[in-house]
Amino acid sequence: MPLSPSSSAHEARAALAARLRELRLDAGITSKELAARCGWSVAKPSRIENAHTAPSDADIRAWCTACDVEKQAPDLIAANRQADQMYVQWRRLQRAGLRRLQEAAAPLYERTRVFRTYASNVVPGYLQTPAYATALLGTIAGFRGTPDDVSEAVTARMRRSRVVREGDHRFAVLIEEHVLNHRLGDADVMSGQLGNLLACMTLPAVSLGIVPENAAREGVVWPLEAFTIFDDTQVNVELLAARVRVTEPSEIELYEEAFAQFTRLAVYGAEARALILRAIEALG
Structure with missing residues (x-):
């Protein structure tokens, strides 16, 4: 594939x-x-x-x-x-800072009814805590040399993330297990973020699965870059250098099939909670 x-x-x-x-x-x-x-x-x-x-x-x-x-x-x-x-380079999207990029995506989040997100590197933005988002966006701003508006960007991201708890939206989220163990910020930041994932699992609009590191991947699509499918009309893919927006129906179908395969690899419920709790315990 x-x-x-x-x-x-x-x-x-x-x-x-x-x-x-x-x-x-x-x-x-x-x-x-x-x-x-x-x-x-x-x-x-x-x-x-x-x-x-x-x-x-x-x-x-x-x-x-x-x-x-x-x-x-x-x-x-x-x-x-x-x-x-x-295909838009991040340096072009973020040249005026990170806040505007968060705000620009808000209409897409508001009109989308079904989100399908595969997270292979960090916790998805709409499930992030303010502290985790601050650590992540601060790292991005430093790496890409963008204007320092991290605080405003975090506020905008949290405002955009209200769709998880408000309105008629549904979220199917798949997170690779190593994301749970990749520390952003200090132990308290990570502990808070992992605890937030446990809380989000109880929300009626959210289905959260964890793809175990030891999952048998024979015959299954390989780990991919992070992506989100918005309804069945658009896929946003996050690369190191750029954001890619996929709108071609045949390519959207490829991402939908990849998401379906990851779905079959993931664990849910008690098994997923156990993996999150193990990551919290590992923080010491």
Whole structure:
């Protein structure tokens, strides 16, 4: 099951590039002539047509003008922006700090009815305590060199997380066992966070499963990057360098199948509580 979290973006870019090439061919002009009409280097049209260079809005307008199809520019610009939103570097999303990113996601959280989250690195944001979120976001801000608005970002994250207890939402959460033992903050922070997971397990809207470290994974999808499926319309994947938004139905189905396989590996109820309690005891 080959999961490529950035393939949706690549496919969208390739489709746009192919469409631009078709416009040039339909206009009956060569790549060299297009470059001359746009005032570009000879190599630029080829780089755009082969999806090696992402065109700007101005590039698309110039291209359409050169091909005498100005009316198509708005639709092509919209498609280009959609592709651009699929794979977005964290440094671009977080350049103004972390608070705005938390707030920008709030509408998605409000309208989503079913969340399916696979957590392979940290506790999911909507189940985090303020202290754990502070430790995590502080580490992120330091690593990526973003403006220090951690306190405001934590407040925004906690506000966004009210969907767990308010409104008509359901949450299916799968956490790899090693996340329980990866310490963020001091022992008190981790103990509080693990205790919060125990409390969240009692909420009627939350189903929490733990994937044991010794789970038999033969024939099952390998551990993946963290992802959340929002209803059945969008998947957000968190990479080190970027956030990937998957909207292609066939790729969403891949993540749904991966989630289903992890679901079968996970333990629930008393067994899951035992793993969390063991992690708390290990804190000393």
